[in-house]
């Protein structure tokens with residue numbers, strides 16, 4: 001009897017599990033049917049044999065990975081009408097973004113099956129025909145953006161039924177007729193501009209500014225806030241909505257997040273102030289004065305033993321070791337493998353000199369490694385200009401980038417006078433660093449490992465793209481320092497165990513850098529109560545709780561229309577930091593994935609040489625303008 005009981009429970013549970021899985025299989029098939037029946041000019045990594053959750057670009061599953069709840073495919077060059085009975089089968093879908101494509105045809109009538117749909121972004125496509133007559137199926141619609149299409153016909157009255165609607169954008173279509181007297185209780189943003197609407201503005205919408213009705217044949221007879229009875233309660237939310245931006249849920253949530261971030265900022269600021277005090281001393285010069293590294297000593301030895309500063313080919317520097325040691329120097333940072341100085345030579349040449357501590361290999365191996373590193377010439381890899389090896393001194397001389405590292409740009413000066421790092425620059429940092437690391441991984445028969453990827457080793461070149469530095473040292477240096485240093489936040493789990501960096505562990509570290517760019521948080525930071533927080537774990541925990549928007553850096557909230565890109569980047573970062581090394585993507589794949597997030601300007605590619613900065617198209621307009629009709 002008991003056994004039977006247990007057996008039936010087991011059956012029940014496996015049925016439940018199986019059902020969950022079956023739904024996901026169905027969802028996956030629906031997406032495959034969608035993409036296989038619609039022309040698209042940019043490739044998706046939607047491989048039938050790979051798991052759809054956490055892997056497929058633009059797809060988000062719910063917390064137990066049983067259903068697909070979001071599909072975001074902005075600007076991937078979809079062309080033609082949406083194939084019927086595909087997307088509409090994703091019955092648990094909450095977020096759909098197909099913006100900035102070339103999708104044509106009518107509004108898909110079968111979308112009424114998407115009962116849980118809350119966010120719909122179809123702007124900048126080539127949709128035509130009427131809007132759906134009956135909106136009442138989508139009880140939960142919160143944001144609807146159908147702007148910049150060719151929809152015609154009238155605005156359906158049934159929109160009134162959407163009690164959760166917060167934003168409605170129908171601008172730049174061919175809608176005609178009168179504006180119905182819609183009564184949206186929670187609407188905060190509206191734009192009906194540039195249509196063919198006639199008549200007058202209904203009372204219920206008089207609280208919106210005139211610009212939202214511009215470009216129509218509309219009269220503002222009674223346009224005066226006083227005449228509208230709803231103005232008193234509802235004008236306030238509009239102001240709030242403007243401030244809290246597109247990601248906004250409620251203003252309260254915003255305030256809570258802001259308070260938390262302010263706390264973190266204040267804490268980070270304190271740390272930075274303390275650290276920079278310590279660093280500002282001129283240690284390099286002091287060491288020289290103390291005789292620890294006296295020019296005479298080193299140079300005389302170098303002449304004896306033929307230990308010269310070795311310059312790589314094509315390097316047009318004219319200084320020698322003596323100049324270098326005489327140069328005024330300033331500590332840039334204390335890294336995993338040594339201290340970096342900024343050295344300004346007499347002729348005003350500025351270079352970065354890195355003094356390595358404990359090298360683990362002999363001169364020959366060191367030189368061999370330097371040869372490999374120095375031979376890599378790529379716009380996204382910081383050039384090693386020269387190196388020096390003697391019995392007790394190992395120096396590396398790099399190009400200097402005056403904007404500082406990504407780490408300092410991201411975490412430095414978080415305070416009042418800080419210039420925020422905008423999303424376009426963050427994208428360029430990501431794409432540049434990805435290209436640089438991919439190039440590094442090609443070296444040594446495709447086996448070369450960077451070994452120390454972190455935001456303080458990534459710099460900005462003149463076009464603001466990321467450039468990777470400090471490569472190839474992990475194999476010639478003593479085993480990595482014990483954890484709890486900042487570097488530990490970048491270390492893949494397998495490296496913590498084996499102490500051996502591999503290419504997949506580089507991918508992991510790169511994923512942490514992406515998370516840093518997205519969240520603005522350090523890979524390891526402490527909260528108020530001395531609790532050490534690992535960024536990767538923190539992001540996992542927030543994403544698991546479903547409200548992904550809370551992950552993102554508050555500084556990014558001010559930029560419009562980047563939510564989908566941020567979410568896609570988040571997904572890419574998450575694939576890099578999965579636990580199993582062999583499940584992480586390879587760098588060349590990552591480059592493609594990130595390039596696909598935004599059809600980013602193609603300058604700065606190795607093939608395109610030294611194009612000037614001015615030839616760069618303004619990145620902000622790229623995603624919006626690419627398929628404008």
Ligand SMILES: *[C@@H]1O[C@H](CO)[C@@H](O)[C@H](O)[C@H]1NC(C)=O
Nearest residue numbers: 044045046047048049050051
């Ligand atoms: C899909 O993945 C399998 C195994 O991972 C691979 O063999 C196949 O080439 C991939 N197909 C495509 C179209 O990428």
Ligand SMILES: *[C@@H]1O[C@H](CO)[C@@H](O)[C@H](O)[C@H]1NC(C)=O
Nearest residue numbers: 067090091092093115116117
């Ligand atoms: C719609 O959302 C609700 C609440 O989030 C959930 O309970 C329900 O299962 C969802 N419907 C579908 C079809 O997934």
Ligand SMILES: *[C@@H]1O[C@H](CO)[C@@H](O)[C@H](O)[C@H]1NC(C)=O
Nearest residue numbers: 115116117118139140141164
């Ligand atoms: C609508 O959203 C609310 C929360 O925002 C949720 O509780 C409810 O289940 C959703 N309903 C449907 C039909 O999705």
Ligand SMILES: *[C@@H]1O[C@H](CO)[C@@H](O)[C@H](O)[C@H]1NC(C)=O
Nearest residue numbers: 128129130151152153154176
């Ligand atoms: C909408 O446009 C289609 C052609 O795209 C046309 O046949 C139809 O009459 C138009 N409807 C209205 C109401 O203008």
Ligand SMILES: *[C@@H]1O[C@H](CO)[C@@H](O)[C@H](O)[C@H]1NC(C)=O
Nearest residue numbers: 135136157158159160161162
């Ligand atoms: C939807 O709106 C229409 C027109 O305002 C109304 O007649 C209908 O009863 C509403 N339906 C629901 C389910 O609220």
Ligand SMILES: *[C@@H]1O[C@H](CO)[C@@H](O)[C@H](O)[C@H]1NC(C)=O
Nearest residue numbers: 123145147167168169189560
């Ligand atoms: C809708 O899209 C337009 C054009 O991309 C954009 O300006 C607007 O902010 C969007 N509105 C909403 C509510 O998302």
Ligand SMILES: *[C@@H]1O[C@H](CO)[C@@H](O)[C@H](O)[C@H]1NC(C)=O
Nearest residue numbers: 147148169171172191193194
């Ligand atoms: C409508 O189109 C014009 C011109 O193309 C553009 O400047 C404007 O931003 C668009 N409006 C919206 C709300 O997208």
Ligand SMILES: *[C@@H]1O[C@H](CO)[C@@H](O)[C@H](O)[C@H]1NC(C)=O
Nearest residue numbers: 152173174175176195196197
């Ligand atoms: C606007 O409406 C007028 C009159 O109905 C029509 O002649 C004109 O073509 C329409 N314009 C657009 C852009 O639909």
Ligand SMILES: *[C@@H]1O[C@H](CO)[C@@H](O)[C@H](O)[C@H]1NC(C)=O
Nearest residue numbers: 171190191193194209211212
């Ligand atoms: C509505 O869109 C028009 C351009 O189409 C723009 O000029 C206007 O500022 C927008 N209004 C609001 C409130 O966003």
Ligand SMILES: *[C@@H]1O[C@H](CO)[C@@H](O)[C@H](O)[C@H]1NC(C)=O
Nearest residue numbers: 197198199200216217218219
């Ligand atoms: C604007 O609408 C009025 C009537 O509502 C009409 O007389 C007038 O011709 C229209 N103007 C244009 C440019 O369509």
Ligand SMILES: *[C@@H]1O[C@H](CO)[C@@H](O)[C@H](O)[C@H]1NC(C)=O
Nearest residue numbers: 102104105126128627628629
């Ligand atoms: C939009 O669709 C129409 C046909 O419906 C087509 O003639 C036109 O070329 C399309 N425009 C773009 C930019 O794809």
